[in-house]
Amino acid sequence: SKAEARYVATNAASRAAHETATASLPGGNTRSVLHWEPYPLCISSAKGYTLRDADGHTYVDLLGEYSAGLYGHSHPVLLAAIAETARRGLSYGGPHVAEARLAILIKERFRSIERIRFTNSGTEANLMALAAAKAFTGRHRGKIIVFNGSYHGGVLTFPFGCQDVWGVKGEVKMESKYEVLRALNAPHDFLIATYNDTASVDALIASVSGDDIAAILLEPMLGSGGGVCATLEFLSHLRRRADELGALLILDEVMTSRMYTGGGIQSELNIRPDLTTLGKYIGGGMSFGAFGGRHDVMALFDPRASGSLPHAGTFNNNVLTMNVGVAGLERVFTPEKARELHDLGDEIRGRINSFKDGVLRPGERRLRVLGCGSILVFHFTRTSLENIASPADWKGDEDPRLLDLLHLEMLNDGFYLARRGYLALSLALLSQDGRKELDRFVDAVQRFIVKF
Numbered sequence: 001s002k003a004e005a006r007y008v009a010t011n012a013a014s015r016a017a018h019e020t021a022t023a024s025l026p027g028g029n030t031r032s033v034l035h036w037e038p039y040p041l042c043i044s045s046a047k048g049y050t051l052r053d054a055d056g057h058t059y060v061d062l063l064g065e066y067s068a069g070l071y072g073h074s075h076p077v078l079l080a081a082i083a084e085t086a087r088r089g090l091s092y093g094g095p096h097v098a099e100a101r102l103a104i105l106i107k108e109r110f111r112s113i114e115r116i117r118f119t120n121s122g123t124e125a126n127l128m129a130l131a132a133a134k135a136f137t138g139r140h141r142g143k144i145i146v147f148n149g150s151y152h153g154g155v156l157t158f159p160f161g162c163q164d165v166w167g168v169k170g171e172v173k174m175e176s177k178y179e180v181l182r183a184l185n186a187p188h189d190f191l192i193a194t195y196n197d198t199a200s201v202d203a204l205i206a207s208v209s210g211d212d213i214a215a216i217l218l219e220p221m222l223g224s225g226g227g228v229c230a231t232l233e234f235l236s237h238l239r240r241r242a243d244e245l246g247a248l249l250i251l252d253e254v255m256t257s258r259m260y261t262g263g264g265i266q267s268e269l270n271i272r273p274d275l276t277t278l279g280k281y282i283g284g285g286m287s288f289g290a291f292g293g294r295h296d297v298m299a300l301f302d303p304r305a306s307g308s309l310p311h312a313g314t315f316n317n318n319v320l321t322m323n324v325g326v327a328g329l330e331r332v333f334t335p336e337k338a339r340e341l342h343d344l345g346d347e348i349r350g351r352i353n354s355f356k357d358g359v360l361r362p363g364e365r366r367l368r369v370l371g372c373g374s375i376l377v378f379h380f381t382r383t384s385l386e387n388i389a390s391p392a393d394w395k396g397d398e399d400p401r402l403l404d405l406l407h408l409e410m411l412n413d414g415f416y417l418a419r420r421g422y423l424a425l426s427l428a429l430l431s432q433d434g435r436k437e438l439d440r441f442v443d444a445v446q447r448f449i450v451k452f
C-alpha cells in the first residue's frame with residue numbers, strides 16, 4: 001500500500017535496528033504484541049505525551065504503554081522520586097515504609113481491598129489470586145470460570161474463539177493454533193463462559209458439581225478483547241452465583257483501575273469482589289502487580305500463621321516501584337485528575353463515534369470506538385456496535401486490514417497507537433497542548449475515513 005511505502009521510505013533507522021535485533025531476539029522482539037509489519041519503530045526517547053524514534057520523528061503517544069503509561073513520560077514528580085530513591089539505595093532485602101504506604105493508598109481507593117500483596121506483574125497477581133482462591137475454598141483441584149475473549153496475562157490468555165476450539169469445559173475439540181496457546185496457559189481447569197451472558201455461566205455451573213468451582217475470574221471491561229464493558233446486571237449475577245457456590249469472585253482491574261475516580265469499575269458500580277488484581281500504572285511506570293481483597297482470604301499469606309502460604313518474589317517490594325508508586329498516587333493521579341482523564345477519553349470517543357461519514361468501504365464497514373473513559377478501542381465492522389455485549393457479537397465481521405491501514409496512516413501522521421487500534425490516554429494529554437494534539441488526531445481519523 002501507499003501507506004506502507006511511505007513508512008518504509010521514512011523509517012530506515014528503525015529498519016536497521018530491527019534487523020540488528022533479529023540476530024539475537026526471535027523476530028527482533030521480546031514482547032509479541034509490539035511487532036507489526038513491515039517492522040516496528042525503534043523508540044529512542046520519550047517525554048510528556050511524545051515519543052521519538054530512531055529516525056528522529058516525533059509521535060503523540062496515544063498507546064500509553066497499554067495503560068501502564070498513565071503518567072506520561074518523565075513526569076517531574078516521578079523523576080524526583082526516582083532520584084531520591086536511588087540516593088538511598090535500590091534493593092534492601094528488607095521491609096521498608098513505602099511498601100505499607102502504597103498499600104494504604106490503594107486500600108483507600110478500592111474499598112474491597114482490606115489487605116494486599118505486591119508482585120512484579122499483573123500476570124503474577126492473577127496467578128497468585130487463583131492460588132489463593134483454591135487454597136481458601138479448599139478446592140485444590142477446583143475449576144476456574146473465565147470468559148471467551150479475556151486476557152489476564154501471557155499465561156492466562158483466552159482469546160476470542162477459544163471457547164469454540166477448547167470447548168466450554170476445556171475439552172479438546174480440534175487441533176489448531178489455539179491448542180498451542182492452551183498449552184502455554186497455566187495448567188488450571190478452566191471453564192469458558194460467554195461475557196455478559198448470565199445464562200452461559202448458569203449452564204456451565206449446572207453442568208459441573210457446584211463445589212468443584214473455586215473462582216470466577218473476569219475483567220470488568222474486556223481490554224485486549226476489544227473494550228467491551230460488563231453490565232451491572234452481569235457483575236451482580238456473578239457476585240450472587242459465587243456466593244451460592246462458595247467460590248471467590250476475582251475482578252481483574254489491571255487495566256481498568258484507572259477508570260472513573262481511580263477506584264476502578266468496581267467502585268463506580270459498587271460491586272465488591274473477594275479479590276482484585278492490579279498492575280500497570282500503579283508502580284509509576286515500573287514493573288508492578290498486586291492482588292488483594294478480603295482480610296480472611298489474604299490472611300492465608302500471613303507468615304505468622306501456621307500453614308501459611310508462601311508468597312515469594314525478590315522484587316515484590318522493589319524500593320523504586322513502591323516509592324514512585326506512592327508519589328504518583330499521592331501527588332499526581334488524584335481522584336480529581338482521574339475523573340478529568342476519564343471524561344477526556346469519553347469526549348474523544350464520543351466525537352469519533354458521532355462522525356456522520358463513518359462508513360468505510362470495502363464491505364461498508366463502519367468505524368466504532370469501544371472502551372471506557374481513557375481507554376479507546378477502534379473497530380471496523382458491518383455490525384452496529386451500539387449495544388455490544390461480547391466480542392461474539394462482531395468477530396469474524398471485523399476487517400483487520402483496515403486496522404493495519406489505520407495504524408500505518410496514523411504513524412505516518414505522527415500518532416502512535418497499538419496496531420490493533422487500542423489507545424490508553426495519559427495524564428500528559430490533559431494539558432492544553434495535549435488536547436490540541438487530540439483534536440488533530442480526531443481530524444486525522446476523519447480524513448482517514450473520508451479517504452476511503
Ligand code: PLP
Binds near residue numbers: 126152223253280
Ligand atoms: N490483566 C489484564 C486485564 C491486562 O490487560 C494485563 C496486561 O495487559 C494483564 C492482566 C497482565 O499484566 P502484565 O502484563 O503486567 O503481566
